[in-house]
Amino acid sequence: MKHNILFLLTAGMSLLGVTQHVMAVQNGFYLGVDAGVTNLMDKESHSVFPESHQLGDIGASGGGFLGYDFCLSNKTRMAVEIFVDAVGSQTSIKHAGNTYKMNQQYNAGIRLLPAYLFTSSTMGHVILGYANSRFQIKDNGVYGLINTNYNQGGFQTGLGLATEVQNNFFVRVDALYTMYSSSTHQGAGLVDAPAVQSYTNRFSTLAGEVGLYYEFC
Amino acid sequence: MNLFLRKSLVCMVALFSGSAFAASFNNPFACPHFYVGGTLGIATLTDKESTYNPIRDAHSLGASDAIGGVLAGIAFDTNMPVKFGLEAFINATDLEARDNQNYAPITSFKAKMRYNTGLRILPAYEFTPGTEAHIILGYSYGNFNVSDNGNYGIIHQTFSSNGFQAGLGIEAILIKHFLIRTDAIYTTYSSHTANGITTSIPSSTQSYHNRPSTLEGDLTLIYKI
Numbered sequence: 493m494k495h496n497i498l499f500l501l502t503a504g505m506s507l508l509g510v511t512q513h514v515m516a517v518q519n520g521f522y523l524g525v526d527a528g529v530t531n532l533m534d535k536e537s538h539s540v541f542p543e544s545h546q547l548g549d550i551g552a553s554g555g556g557f558l559g560y561d562f563c564l565s566n567k568t569r570m571a572v573e574i575f576v577d578a579v580g581s582q583t584s585i586k587h588a589g590n591t592y593k594m595n596q597q598y599n600a601g602i603r604l605l606p607a608y609l610f611t612s613s614t615m616g617h618v619i620l621g622y623a624n625s626r627f628q629i630k631d632n633g634v635y636g637l638i639n640t641n642y643n644q645g646g647f648q649t650g651l652g653l654a655t656e657v658q659n660n661f662f663v664r665v666d667a668l669y670t671m672y673s674s675s676t677h678q679g680a681g682l683v684d685a686p687a688v689q690s691y692t693n694r695f696s697t698l699a700g701e702v703g704l705y706y707e708f709c
Numbered sequence: 710m711n712l713f714l715r716k717s718l719v720c721m722v723a724l725f726s727g728s729a730f731a732a733s734f735n736n737p738f739a740c741p742h743f744y745v746g747g748t749l750g751i752a753t754l755t756d757k758e759s760t761y762n763p764i765r766d767a768h769s770l771g772a773s774d775a776i777g778g779v780l781a782g783i784a785f786d787t788n789m790p791v792k793f794g795l796e797a798f799i800n801a802t803d804l805e806a807r808d809n810q811n812y813a814p815i816t817s818f819k820a821k822m823r824y825n826t827g828l829r830i831l832p833a834y835e836f837t838p839g840t841e842a843h844i845i846l847g848y849s850y851g852n853f854n855v856s857d858n859g860n861y862g863i864i865h866q867t868f869s870s871n872g873f874q875a876g877l878g879i880e881a882i883l884i885k886h887f888l889i890r891t892d893a894i895y896t897t898y899s900s901h902t903a904n905g906i907t908t909s910i911p912s913s914t915q916s917y918h919n920r921p922s923t924l925e926g927d928l929t930l931i932y933k934i
Contacts (some may be wrong), residue, residue: 529895531753531924533771542811548755548771550895550924586759586767614840614881616889651928653879653891655840663842665879665891667926669751669773698753698773700893700926702877 519562522571522662524705527554531698532581532596535674538635539690540681547594551581553699555598559605561707569607569615576600579625581697590633594693597641599625599670603648619650623670629691631679636689638679644695646672654703664703671696743934744796745781746890750927752776754804756820757900757920760861762907770806770820776925777801778824782831784933792841794831800824804923808860816859820919823867825851825896829874845876849896855903855917862915864905870921872898880931888931897922 530553537544559573582595603621610616623646630639652666674694681689751773759767782796804822809815829847836842849872856865876894883889900920906912 528893529924531755531771531773533753533773537811544807544809544811545768545770546772546806546808547769548753548773548806549769550753550755550922583769583771584767585769586765588764610881610883610889611837611839613837614879616881616891651891651926653881653889655836655842655879655881657836663836663879665842665877665893667750667891667893667928669926696773698751698924698926700876700895700924702893 518709519560520707520709521558521560522705522707523556523558524662524664524703525554525556526577526701526703527552528699528701529553530579530581530596532579532583532594533696533698534583534594535694536594537692540636540686543635545585547583547585549581549583551579553577553579553581553701557703557705567609569609571605571607571617572602573605574600574602585634587634590631592629592631592634594627594629594695596695596697597626597628599623601648607654614653614655616651616653619648619652619666619668621648622646623648623672625670625672625695627693627695629677629693631691633682635691636679636681636685638677638689638691640677642675642677644672644675646670646695660707660709662705662707664705666699666701666703668699668701669696670699740786742784742786743782744784744931745779746929746931747777747779748798748800748927748929749775749777750925752802752804752923752925754806754820754822755922755924756806758818758820759918760915762862762913762915766861768808770808772804772806774802774804776804776927780929790835792833792835794833794843795828796831797826797828799826810860814859816857818857818860819855820921821854822921822923823852823854825849825872825923827872827874833880839882840879842877842879845874845878845892845894847874848872849874849898851896851898851921851923853901853919853921855919857905857917859908861917862905862907864903864915864917866903866905868901868903870898870901872896886933888933890929890931892925892927892929894925894927895922896925
């Protein structure tokens with residue numbers, strides 16, 4: 493397996509060495525894949541014996557995106573894209589053999605990327621978008637009992653750079669921060685406690701992603 | 710990240726770093742350029758915190774905040790696409806993650822990060838003239854503080870921890886001598902155990918175990934001499 497990775501790396505480096513083409517000032521659809529790391533953060537609180545925790549943990553993420561890129565002026569461009577990423581981030585609280593887990597399963601959404609061309613083949617972009625994520629919270633007895641999945645909407649912002657590596661193939665590095673609205677769900681209380689435990693979670697994520705995409709011109 | 714992914718990452722980085730380093734110094738056209746830069750970004754702190762008295766409590770704490778600082782380095786440019794950089798950096802931040810008990814007695818455990826400094830190498834590949842992508846591989850020295858006024862015990866201690874840093878980035882020329890760079894950097898620090906006291910009477914030792922890590926998204930403006 494290691495040999496395969498080294499071979500792919502060597503092949504990739506060789507491919508990147510071919511002649512470059514400048515970024516054309518034209519409009520077109522593009523399709524890409526991305527991979528990276530996502531830090532899931534959660535401002536968690538509950539109602540019975542109230543406590544609040546700022547939780548977080550890091551996990552891998554990856555997915556794809558499809559967009560349309562168009563020229564605004566000689567130096568500026570605008571893109572609109574839809575994206576979907578699978579996420580494997582989970583944070584937790586453990587107490588006396590019980591665990592309260594919060595995890596993010598995927599996120600999808602739409603975003604705008606106003607961009608500025610630094611050189612003929614490299615542009616920096618701002619990211620402004622909407623993300624909808626699937627979360628799961630599961631407590632088997634730390635503060636109560638709950639096991640629920642739900643979707644939550646959030647605002648996404650970020651910065652990135654993209655450059656053409658080969659004919660119409662681009663590589664891109666993005667830093668993305670997404671803040672989701674808070675939500676409250678009811679679970680069962682523990683023995684000798686009120687019957688209902690309310691769990692409030694306000695998630696946010698910071699992701700660093702590398703993307704490779706092809707622009708159809 | 711699992712062990713296989715870590716080993717694979719180290720192998721890939723080592724291979725690329727080695728070839729970039731060799732290309733930089735074997736090439737007769739290798740030309741060192743000094744550079745300085747200012748960095749601004751957002752960082753997240755993750756702290757795998759646990760206490761053991763009277764029973765084990767473990768939290769994966771997290772927080773996000775701004776981070777900023779400066780860097781200075783030397784870039785070995787060649788007439789080949791493969792290049793190599795070496796730089797020192799220092800960043801300040803105010804990252805703070807909390808565990809709050811919101812009923813009497815109201816108490817709080819806080820884990821903070823104040824700054825990090827270190828050295829890193831940046832093997833790079835120039836895709837097009839003026840634009841290069843790089844891998845980041847480095848050592849980071851982080852300064853942390855943990856304090857608890859009664860949530861799990863009593864402690865107030867500042868400590869430093871050594872960390873390994875890895876990341877990816879792209880750099881492009883803005884105008885002559887000025888470059889812009891974006892980086893995504895993950896740093897994992899060694900764990901630290903500190904002893905406090907419990908709030909019980911009579912008090913006994915409370916051990917606080919912390920394993921911090923950070924993820925940064927940085928934007929850097931560089932002046933290359």
